[in-house]
Amino acid sequence: MGRTSLLVGNDIWEVLPEIVKSAKHTDAAIAYFGKDGAKLFPLKRGDCLVVDMSLTTVKAGSTSPYEIEKLVKRGVKVFTRPNLHAKIVVADKRVVVGSANVSKNSRDILDEAAILTDDPITVKRAKEFLARIRIEPVLPEYLSKCKSAYKPPRTTGKHLSTGKRIRRVKHAKLWLVNLVDYLSIPESEIKAFEKSEDKALALLGDAQKTVLETFHWPCKPKMADELETGDWIIEYVRHKDKSISVHPPARLIFIDHYARNPQGRERYLFHLESPKRGEIMD
Helix, strand or coil: CCCEEEEECHHHHHHHHHHHHHCCCEEEEECCECCCHHHHCCCCCCCEEEECCCHHHHHCCCCCHHHHHHHHHHCCEEEECCCCCCEEEEECCEEEEECCCECHHHHHCCCCEEEEECCHHHHHHHHHHHHHHCCEECCHHHHHHHHHHCCCCCCCCECCCCCCECCCCCCCCEEEEEEECCCCCCHHHHHHHHHHHHHHHCCCCCCCCEEEEEEEECCCCCHHHHCCCCCEEEEEEECCCCCEEECCCEEEEEEEEEECCCCCCEEEEEEEEEECCCCCEC
16 A cells, blocks of 8 residues: 545645656546646656546637647647546556646636545556546547637636635645554664654643654655645554554654764654544454
C-alpha cells in the first residue's frame, strides 16, 4: 500500500503542475480544458491527453481548441472523447484523481478536491483505463473545425445571485502514512527526543481530551516539506509480528528535528494531537 494524501483548493494547483513537470511521462484524462490550460497543465512532448473536444463542448466554451493546439504543437498526443467526465493524471508512478478540470475557474474559484497516491495497484488500473479511452486522435482538420466553432465562455468568477467575487477557503489535508512500530529511538537520542516532546506537549489544545502522539524518521522525508500544521494524519502501522493497526485521525501540531550523530544526520519527529477516545483498529 502506497502513500496517499488529500489535495484541496490551492493544493491541487501547487502540486499538480510540479508533478507533471518532473515526470518522465504523463498520461491524463481531463474532461474540459479551458483558457490558459496549456500553461496551467505543462504537458511535454510524448505525453498523452484525453479530453472532451466534441463540437458541443467546444461551442459551449468548456474546451478551448486553441489551448489544445498549443499542446499539439508542443508534441503532446491529444485524443478526444465525447461524454468524458473523468479527471485522472498518471505521472510516472503517481496518480491524481479528483474533480478539477484544467481552467482558471478551477484554479482560482471552484472548491476542488483530489487524491494523490503512489499505490501501485491504483496507478496500474488508472493506466489501463486511460489506455482504453485513447481512441480518437485530434487531427489537424478536426482541430480547424473546432476553432471555427469555438465560443469563449462568459464566466466571471462571481456568484451568480450576489454578483460578489467568490473566495476559496484553504482546507487542511488528510494524509495516510505507513509506519513500522519496532524501530525505537536509540539510547543516545533519548534526551533530544524527550526535549522535542516537551515542546509539543505545550502545544496541545486541550489536554483533557487529547494526547500527544509522535512518529519519527531517521532522515528528512519528502513529506516534511509538504505537510502543514493543522493537517490530519492517519497512521497505518505494521508490527513486528506482521499484524497491522490503523490509528484514528490525528492533527499535526509540530514538526521537529535534531542531529542524531556527529556526521550531521538528522531525525525528524512528527508530533500529533490525537483524541483520547479514539480507537485503534487492528
